[in-house]
Amino acid sequence: MAQSTETTDWVSRFADEVIEESERRAPGKPVVVASGLSPSGPIHLGNLREVMTPHLVADEIRRRGHQVRHLISWDDYDRFRKVPNGVDGVDGTWAEHIGKPLTSVPAPRGSAHPNWAEHFKAAMVDALAEMGVEFDGISQTEQYTSGAYREQILHAMKHRGDIDAILAQYRTKKDPAKKPQSQKPVDEAELQAAEGSGAAAEDDGSSGSAGYFPYKPFCGQCEKDLTTVTAYDDDTTELSYTCTACGFAETVALNEFNRGKLVWKVDWPMRWAYEGVVFEPSGVDHSSPGSSFQVGGQIVGIFGGRQPIGPMYAFVGISGMAKMSSSKGGVPTPADALKIMEPQLLRWLYARRRPNQSFKIAFDQEIQRLYDEWDKLDAKVTDGSALPADVAAHSRAVRTAAGELPRTPRPMPYRTLASVADITAGAEDQTLRILSELDPTDPLSSLDAVRPRLDKAEAWINTHVPADQRTIVRDEPDAELLKSLDEQAQGSLRLLLDGLADHWSLDGLTHLVYGVPKVQAGFSADATPKELPPEIKTAQRSFFALLYHLLVGRDTGPRLPTLLLAVGQDRVRALLGE
Numbered sequence: 185m186a187q188s189t190e191t192t193d194w195v196s197r198f199a200d201e202v203i204e205e206s207e208r209r210a211p212g213k214p215v216v217v218a219s220g221l222s223p224s225g226p227i228h229l230g231n232l233r234e235v236m237t238p239h240l241v242a243d244e245i246r247r248r249g250h251q252v253r254h255l256i257s258w259d260d261y262d263r264f265r266k267v268p269n270g271v272d273g274v275d276g277t278w279a280e281h282i283g284k285p286l287t288s289v290p291a292p293r294g295s296a297h298p299n300w301a302e303h304f305k306a307a308m309v310d311a312l313a314e315m316g317v318e319f320d321g322i323s324q325t326e327q328y329t330s331g332a333y334r335e336q337i338l339h340a341m342k343h344r345g346d347i348d349a350i351l352a353q354y355r356t357k358k359d360p361a362k363k364p365q366s367q368k369p370v371d372e373a374e375l376q377a378a379e380g381s382g383a384a385a386e387d388d389g390s391s392g393s394a395g396y397f398p399y400k401p402f403c404g405q406c407e408k409d410l411t412t413v414t415a416y417d418d419d420t421t422e423l424s425y426t427c428t429a430c431g432f433a434e435t436v437a438l439n440e441f442n443r444g445k446l447v448w449k450v451d452w453p454m455r456w457a458y459e460g461v462v463f464e465p466s467g468v469d470h471s472s473p474g475s476s477f478q479v480g481g482q483i484v485g486i487f488g489g490r491q492p493i494g495p496m497y498a499f500v501g502i503s504g505m506a507k508m509s510s511s512k513g514g515v516p517t518p519a520d521a522l523k524i525m526e527p528q529l530l531r532w533l534y535a536r537r538r539p540n541q542s543f544k545i546a547f548d549q550e551i552q553r554l555y556d557e558w559d560k561l562d563a564k565v566t567d568g569s570a571l572p573a574d575v576a577a578h579s580r581a582v583r584t585a586a587g588e589l590p591r592t593p594r595p596m597p598y599r600t601l602a603s604v605a606d607i608t609a610g611a612e613d614q615t616l617r618i619l620s621e622l623d624p625t626d627p628l629s630s631l632d633a634v635r636p637r638l639d640k641a642e643a644w645i646n647t648h649v650p651a652d653q654r655t656i657v658r659d660e661p662d663a664e665l666l667k668s669l670d671e672q673a674q675g676s677l678r679l680l681l682d683g684l685a686d687h688w689s690l691d692g693l694t695h696l697v698y699g700v701p702k703v704q705a706g707f708s709a710d711a712t713p714k715e716l717p718p719e720i721k722t723a724q725r726s727f728f729a730l731l732y733h734l735l736v737g738r739d740t741g742p743r744l745p746t747l748l749l750a751v752g753q754d755r756v757r758a759l760l761g762e
Contacts, residue, residue: 283408457489603742
């Protein structure tokens with residue numbers, strides 16, 4: 185079978201396995217890969233890995249000319265477990281809905297969506313569209329309430345003894361989160377991070393005086409799942425239950441009843457068999473002994489299916505934050521990330537690391553370094569010097585099988601755009617003036633050429649840079665500081681001012697500000713660090729600090745060449761005492 189030319193990355197290797205496995209299981213049929221997301225609250229960037237891992241594999245399979253379906257199961261028929269923190273329009277009164285299906289819980293106040301699940305699903309759907317992720321969405325509320333799974337439910341109830349026997353093998357074992365001391369323990373925050381995935385419950389059903397049942401009805405009166413099955417007749421499918429929340433009790437015919445669902449550890453493998461899933465990754469919380477993925481591998485056979493292949497994926501962190509958990513509130517979502525970074529960069533972060541490698545997404549100053557790294561890779565891919573694995577990751581970031589993602593026509597450095605947005609406070613005329621002067625040989629004629637990257641950098645400055653770190657250029661010269669300068673400092677300012685006009689571009693000013701201390705020490709402005717004594721670095725730092733104090737009243741600030749361009753020649757001359 186012909187492979188992609190990009191065969192050195194993890195995506196291609198999984199694509200090979202998935203195509204081969206799909207042909208073995210269902211020859212001639214579309215390849216099925218799957219993700220599961222529970223819209224129980226904000227769907228965060230850790231949950232995005234649940235989608236991006238199969239997406240990248242599915243996209244590679246599409247590139248090779250195969251038909252493939254990427255299913256995203258919206259686990260919107262899951263129970264509402266807790267009221268998440270930090271959600272606008274939500275308060276403690278939502279606790280009265282705990283136990284109801286997510287689609288029966290009111291949306292946050294002010295939402296345009298009909299229920300809780302749809303509110304949080306919508307933001308994720310929009311983010312995935314911006315990232316070029318093609319998928320088939322499946323609402324589990326619709327599946328269960330339409331009776332789509334009726335045969336599977338009756339089958340599970342008929343074989344409840346077999347299911348119970350499998351689960352019983354693990355019930356007496358130690359809590360999977362409490363591993364022996366010789367092993368690395370599972371981080372509690374990582375376990376909490378499962379909140380946004382379909383495996384949050386890890387529920388295996390309940391055993392009572394009437395025996396074990398893998399099915400839970402939602403109460404016909406209060407809608408909650410705080411119910412206990414008290415009797416079931418395999419022949420008639422009559423099921424009786426009582427609700428411990430409100431005391432309601434009824435007897436229903438399960439072959440006609442659509443207000444309940446299989447418990448999670450049975451529901452997941454049932455869906456593998458129902459959909460014919462060949463590839464689905466799972467988080468570390470599902471891969472420990474007795475967890476849903478491992479147990480599901482045994483239960484799926486009861487439904488006539490096979491467990492998907494797929495890696496365990498590591499969790500995703502945020503630069504400057506603790507590990508993510510939906511229940512803790514304030515957790516960055518894909519929509520939050522896309523406000524400050526282009527979709528290509530976000531795709532690249534997931535494509536370049538193997539699923540079992542953890543990584544961090546930067547919302548702090550680290551985003552500037554990340555963008556520098558991305559731009560260097562882009563240049564290497566263009567000139568043909570990038571390594572094959574890096575070329576593959578880059579290709580998966582900038583395009584899908586459907587075509588190239590929209591990109592910034594003229595991608596200027598993110599740190600430069602952020603500095604300009606900081607200094608100008610978003611004034612478009614000033615922004616265009618400064619950016620046009622970065623390279624006088626190829627001046628910028630319209631800000632459209634640097635969008636959307638400019639907008640992302642501006643959003644980062646406005647939402648993630650503390651007010652006390654924002655740049656405010658002085659209105660008046662610091663006369664006291666200028667008066668106190670010694671001859672050396674005055675000489676450095678004179679060298680700078682004399683060279684401004686001839687060096688008025690980003691590259692020119694970079695050469696000038698680094699060159700002034702060299703020239704003062706008797707060296708050429710072009711001298712390399714190897715040709716200079718260590719004291720020159722100290723002199724440069726002192727000179728830079730002096731300029732920052734005179735221009736913005738602080739020890740540090742945006743890169744000086746950008747700052748000088750932003751302030752403008754006339755104002756620079758005035759603030760430096762000319």
